[in-house]
Amino acid sequence: MRQRQPKHQGAREAVILFTVGGxxxxxxxxxxxxxxxxxxxxxxxxxxxxxVRIPKVxxxxxxxxxxxxxxxAARHFHLLPSKAARVLVxxxxxxxxxxxxxxxxxxxSTLHELPLAFTGDERAWYRGLAIMNGDVVPVxxxxxxxxxxxxxxxxxxxNIPATDNRRAVAV
Amino acid sequence: MTTVSDEKSFVLFPLGNKRFALHAETxxxxxxxxxxxxxxxxxxxxxxxxxxxxxxxxxxxxAKALLGPEAKPGKFYLxxxxxxxxRQEKTAISVSGExxxxxxxxxxxxxxxxxxxxxxxxxxxxxxxxxxxxxxxxTEDAA
Numbered sequence: 001m002r003q004r005q006p007k008h009q010g011a012r013e014a015v016i017l018f019t020v021g022g023x024x025x026x027x028x029x030x031x032x033x034x035x036x037x038x039x040x041x042x043x044x045x046x047x048x049x050x051x052v053r054i055p056k057v058x059x060x061x062x063x064x065x066x067x068x069x070x071x072x073a074a075r076h077f078h079l080l081p082s083k084a085a086r087v088l089v090x091x092x093x094x095x096x097x098x099x100x101x102x103x104x105x106x107x108x109s110t111l112h113e114l115p116l117a118f119t120g121d122e123r124a125w126y127r128g129l130a131i132m133n134g135d136v137v138p139v140x141x142x143x144x145x146x147x148x149x150x151x152x153x154x155x156x157x158x159n160i161p162a163t164d165n166r167r168a169v170a171v
Numbered sequence: 172m173t174t175v176s177d178e179k180s181f182v183l184f185p186l187g188n189k190r191f192a193l194h195a196e197t198x199x200x201x202x203x204x205x206x207x208x209x210x211x212x213x214x215x216x217x218x219x220x221x222x223x224x225x226x227x228x229x230x231x232x233x234a235k236a237l238l239g240p241e242a243k244p245g246k247f248y249l250x251x252x253x254x255x256x257x258r259q260e261k262t263a264i265s266v267s268g269e270x271x272x273x274x275x276x277x278x279x280x281x282x283x284x285x286x287x288x289x290x291x292x293x294x295x296x297x298x299x300x301x302x303x304x305x306x307x308x309x310t311e312d313a314a
Contacts, residue, residue, distance in 0.1 A: 120213030
């Protein structure tokens with residue numbers, strides 16, 4: 001049985017705002033290694049990973065000898081295709097996120113629990129909800145963009161050993 | 172013959188051209204129109220959230236289940252309590268207009284009605300279906 005998590009209050013957290021398909025989202029600033037443009041993205045088919053059916057991973061990105069799997073956030077959130085222009089490169093995992101735009105960094109002091117009425121994939125997508133200037137903004141769970149098993153499958157397709165931190169994980 | 176002891180309190184609410192009823196004890200208030208806020212999700216019947224008194228409240232688009240997928244959500248909100256195991260959560264249900272509190276004697280549903288219709292109320296020639304919110308949501312979640 002799920003236990004109700006109290007809303008987290010008090011500690012302030014810096015988040016980066018970004019948009020996808022007209023929706024605004026927030027991601028913990030300390031989960032993001034770099035925010036960049038879409039230059040350098042390589043279609044995944046060209047990277048030799050086409051046979052693996054993880055449609056939300058549309059591109060790969062090579063940075064400093066590490067390969068990142070680029071998750072199309074619109075597909076991840078089951079939205080219509082959108083005009084992606086910015087990439088959030090994440091820390092600790094070989095994952096980057098394709099977004100429409102990035103906005104400013106803000107601080108939140110309260111993370112509201114996602115209401116229990118929401119029972120679908122969004123329970124994994126979001127850590128909770130924040131209220132920013134009266135607007136409700138979901139704070140994403142960055143670990144949900146690409147699970148460890150999906151990462152392993154993709155690494156295998158690129159012939160990257162699952163334990164090869166040099167090539168597949170940002171260091 | 173209907174007696175006073177058979178009567179129970181219901182909140183009657185309009186959706187489209189019909190009225191439905193909820194047991195009054197599940198309803199906490201009728202809220203004025205408020206700004207519906209939306210974000211991506213996969214939960215059937217959830218239209219978004221409202222911010223009320225600094226808290227975030229889910230909004231249920233009951234019209235879709237009760238009237239059909241083309242039905243448009245209302246602009247007013249009835250605030251009801253939902254149970255999740257041992258826990259409760261307030262949820263806003265979009266309704267089309269003003270609600271009415273009435274004491275009426277329910278009768279058992281007749282004919283082929285969905286399981287979430289747990290009884291019927293009669294006011295003159297109008298027949299009002301009593302909705303069990305928990306059954307409504309569990310039906311939609313299973314669909």
